[in-house]
Amino acid sequence: MINEWKITLKIYRQKGQEPPHYDTFELEVNPDEYVLDAIERVWAFRDRSLTFAHACHHSTCGACGMRVNDVEKLTCITPIRSVVANGGVLKVDPMRNFPVVSDLVVDLGSLYQRMDQVGHRSVLPLGEEPAPHPAAAPAPEDLQALRLADCIECGLCISACPVATTTPAYLGPAVLAGAQQHGLNGDLKLLELVDSDSGVWRCHSAFECTAVCPSNVDPARRIMDLRRQVIGARIARFFGRG
Amino acid sequence: MSNKPSPSNWPKWFDPRRREAGSWAFILNRLSALGLTFYLFLHLIVLGTLAQGEAAYDNFLETIHNPLFILGELVVIVGAVYHGLNGLRVGLTSFGIGVSVQKQLFYITLAITAVVAVFFAVRMFS
Amino acid sequence: MDKPHAIIIGAGFTGVATAHDLALRGFDVTVVERGPIANGTSGRTHGLLHSGGRYAVKDQESAIECIDENMILRKIVPQVIEPNGGLFIALTESDLEYGEQFIEGCEACHIPIEELKPQQALKLEPNLNPRLLAAFTIPDGTFDPLRLALSFAATAKSNGARFHLYTEVEGLLLDGQGNVVGVKTWDRKTNQRGELRADIVVNATGAWAGEITEMAGASVPVKPTPGIMVAYDQRLCQRAINRLCPPSDGDIILPQRRMMVVGTTSFEVTDLDYVPVIEEQIELMLERGAEMVPGIRQAKVRGVYMATRPLIGAGVTGRSIARTFKCYDHKASDNVDGLVTITGGKATTLRAMAEATANMVCAKLGVTAQCSTKDTPLLSYRQFYALP
Numbered sequence A: 001m002i003n004e005w006k007i008t009l010k011i012y013r014q015k016g017q018e019p020p021h022y023d024t025f026e027l028e029v030n031p032d033e034y035v036l037d038a039i040e041r042v043w044a045f046r047d048r049s050l051t052f053a054h055a056c057h058h059s060t061c062g063a064c065g066m067r068v069n070d071v072e073k074l075t076c077i078t079p080i081r082s083v084v085a086n087g088g089v090l091k092v093d094p095m096r097n098f099p100v101v102s103d104l105v106v107d108l109g110s111l112y113q114r115m116d117q118v119g120h121r122s123v124l125p126l127g128e129e130p131a132p133h134p135a136a137a138p139a140p141e142d143l144q145a146l147r148l149a150d151c152i153e154c155g156l157c158i159s160a161c162p163v164a165t166t167t168p169a170y171l172g173p174a175v176l177a178g179a180q181q182h183g184l185n186g187d188l189k190l191l192e193l194v195d196s197d198s199g200v201w202r203c204h205s206a207f208e209c210t211a212v213c214p215s216n217v218d219p220a221r222r223i224m225d226l227r228r229q230v231i232g233a234r235i236a237r238f239f240g241r242g
Numbered sequence B: 001m002s003n004k005p006s007p008s009n010w011p012k013w014f015d016p017r018r019r020e021a022g023s024w025a026f027i028l029n030r031l032s033a034l035g036l037t038f039y040l041f042l043h044l045i046v047l048g049t050l051a052q053g054e055a056a057y058d059n060f061l062e063t064i065h066n067p068l069f070i071l072g073e074l075v076v077i078v079g080a081v082y083h084g085l086n087g088l089r090v091g092l093t094s095f096g097i098g099v100s101v102q103k104q105l106f107y108i109t110l111a112i113t114a115v116v117a118v119f120f121a122v123r124m125f126s
Numbered sequence C: 001m002d003k004p005h006a007i008i009i010g011a012g013f014t015g016v017a018t019a020h021d022l023a024l025r026g027f028d029v030t031v032v033e034r035g036p037i038a039n040g041t042s043g044r045t046h047g048l049l050h051s052g053g054r055y056a057v058k059d060q061e062s063a064i065e066c067i068d069e070n071m072i073l074r075k076i077v078p079q080v081i082e083p084n085g086g087l088f089i090a091l092t093e094s095d096l097e098y099g100e101q102f103i104e105g106c107e108a109c110h111i112p113i114e115e116l117k118p119q120q121a122l123k124l125e126p127n128l129n130p131r132l133l134a135a136f137t138i139p140d141g142t143f144d145p146l147r148l149a150l151s152f153a154a155t156a157k158s159n160g161a162r163f164h165l166y167t168e169v170e171g172l173l174l175d176g177q178g179n180v181v182g183v184k185t186w187d188r189k190t191n192q193r194g195e196l197r198a199d200i201v202v203n204a205t206g207a208w209a210g211e212i213t214e215m216a217g218a219s220v221p222v223k224p225t226p227g228i229m230v231a232y233d234q235r236l237c238q239r240a241i242n243r244l245c246p247p248s249d250g251d252i253i254l255p256q257r258r259m260m261v262v263g264t265t266s267f268e269v270t271d272l273d274y275v276p277v278i279e280e281q282i283e284l285m286l287e288r289g290a291e292m293v294p295g296i297r298q299a300k301v302r303g304v305y306m307a308t309r310p311l312i313g314a315g316v317t318g319r320s321i322a323r324t325f326k327c328y329d330h331k332a333s334d335n336v337d338g339l340v341t342i343t344g345g346k347a348t349t350l351r352a353m354a355e356a357t358a359n360m361v362c363a364k365l366g367v368t369a370q371c372s373t374k375d376t377p378l379l380s381y382r383q384f385y386a387l388p
């Protein structure tokens, strides 16, 4: 492996109740490595007290979301060369809008609980997941096959959302997208949950969720679609057919 | 500053650093909305001066003939045009129309606003 | 408190499954993990819910474990599995020859296979290499690594287990006779040191197991053996695609969410905390993967990562080491009481590994409770965060 680049990692640090600060680490890196690799290397060789969340290292678990130079990134699939130049500074912060547990680790509990609340399924029939590429379109007889859902519950969309910044009660893009995928289908409890001032109507259309989503979910579009579903359901109920 | 969501984070609404077009649209919309609301109040207060008689109102008309006030008026017009057009964009996309081209719609909004701005600037200052 | 207290070091697959098993058997369980759940080998695994076919020729003990556990996991944690099955495909004459042994091996290990004509296989998986010579279906699957671990952890938590994450075990507490009675911890979240005492300490640190046993002056023959995986940004197959040949580099393509992951390789390292990616192996994965699914050449690399197998063995190397697991009671092997090590194995066999470990722990402490994890459906992985 060739470590041909030198970069400076500027990492947000916070332990317990202590006030936060940044630590910097000069690091030789291979620009084709991922940001997460650089962070893990800091832990392995420079500072064993650094905490960060990670598991799969290939964008399937959603643990490694962070803010890299102030933009939400899934660090395990973000090549270093895509976010910094040789000799540059790579600033890494924890995601916004979730409580910091320690350093780069945030508590995603609220997201997970809300995903359960809206009944987002983690495994879906193939036909219900949009195929992102024509070559990948499944054969019709395979539509019954099951696959893991696209949303990896990383929380990047919630970190990027300006509304979530000020409104803890806002369900957030991933959760509303989860509700849309689940579908209202006459589910009154779900309807009440999303048809509220913490639900679909809280969105102010900044579209940042879709911009940062690493996993093909397009939460903004799904929120808008859910609004249509909500209105449809309300009209149907008004005429006594819901 | 806490990392948790909290109403006290409101200044972050207006921070467009490293964000995308959609955030700019949102920020400009919110700023223009606040501006327009402020202007509406101003407008009502001014109309209130009518009640104090013709002289007072004429006096007022005098003062607003200076260029600074004309510039202010231009800002109101531009803000209103942007806010109205972007309002249409938000309204359409809110119901699933044009979500995939929201950025383009925003640029069109900006372009039209710019044309209107130039048009009124030329008329008002010539 | 009458409940025996067990400390489990490591929250990889082995650790969380053991926590679940012991919690069900009425133990008071504390898991101490230096990072988040599944940050070690477990999170970075390929994700193949093995049917055992891969080992049916050379390592039938592992193969039988795999097929049995595969069927159990499908029942108890369907929420984290793409249960779409797999294919073994032959592309060369030598693959076909291996096919004979493969059929015999699968029969011997009661792994259900079905032979398909090449056209049938292509109908199922249109993106396969059209020159394939033979294919067999097999009950493989894909699992989501983190969520599999979280499901076990969540269920353990609901039965009272406590999880100390980001807490490293820095040393073992010993009584005067050199027996283990607890662990010395460093909470990396708050930078605080502490001690925890227990009736039994279970070392479930996988490839790192040797580091823990060393703290007690004991040893385990773990041979850390990393391998590479390359994830591509397209899903060109819906089933696990295995090359019909003896286990070799890049012999499995696994669909996962919208991706395909090709793996893997096998070599040895000494520094476990950071295993750098070896560039040539990326190219190798592409070559080998494209033999089975040529369309991979048009896909883009989405992620490249390494993980380290905790293989057990002294003397032999890499692929020839059996993939089965082993429990060590260090009383028997090193005359150190209070410490049990579980290592080796596969993700697919996590439950069986936990059962064997818990059996050993129960026997040591005179607990008679039986294992019930086979029939206990696991909670949603999301409950791990909901529970206090």
Ligand SMILES: Cc1cc2nc3c(=O)[nH]c(=O)nc-3n(C[C@H](O)[C@H](O)[C@H](O)COP(=O)(O)OP(=O)(O)OC[C@H]3O[C@@H](n4cnc5c(N)ncnc54)[C@H](O)[C@@H]3O)c2cc1C
Pocket (backbone or CB within 6 Å): C009, C010, C011, C012, C013, C014, C015, C032, C033, C034, C035, C037, C038, C039, C040, C041, C042, C043, C044, C045, C046, C047, C048, C049, C050, C167, C168, C169, C170, C204, C205, C206, C207, C208, C225, C226, C227, C228, C229, C263, C264, C265, C306, C307, C308, C309, C310, C343, C344, C345, C346, C347, C348, C349
């Ligand atoms: C390349 C590769 C591909 C694989 N593919 C598959 C597959 O497709 N299917 C399959 O079934 N299996 C697969 N496996 C095997 C499987 O992933 C492993 O057997 C399994 O993950 C091992 O789990 P573990 O819990 O024993 O180890 P780990 O997951 O490594 O857990 C050990 C834990 O201990 C922690 N720890 C270490 N030291 C300390 C300390 N001092 N204090 C506290 N905690 C500590 C670590 O942080 C770590 O979380 C693969 C393995 C490799 C390497």
Ligand code: HEM
Pocket (backbone or CB within 6 Å): A203, A204, A205, B029, B030, B031, B033, B034, B036, B037, B040, B083, B084, B085, B086, B087, B088, B090, B091
């Ligand atoms: C052309 C007419 C107008 C249209 C189409 C329009 C449309 C909209 C829309 C769609 C929003 C919601 C934006 C969002 O979801 O973030 C909005 C917000 C708002 N508008 Fe207007 N508007 C118009 C005129 C006005 C005027 C004249 C005023 C003030 C006097 C005004 C004040 C506001 C305010 C205060 C908000 C809230 C801002 C925010 O939440 O960011 N609007 N408008």
Ligand code: SF4
Pocket (backbone or CB within 6 Å): A150, A151, A152, A153, A154, A155, A156, A157, A158, A173, A174, A177, A209, A212, A213, A214, A215, A216, A217, A218, A219
């Ligand atoms: S919608 Fe996208 S960004 Fe949001 S949690 Fe799911 S995968 Fe992450």
Ligand code: FES
Pocket (backbone or CB within 6 Å): A053, A054, A055, A056, A057, A058, A059, A060, A061, A062, A063, A064, A065, A074, A075, A076, A077
């Ligand atoms: S580590 Fe799993 S998504 Fe990045």
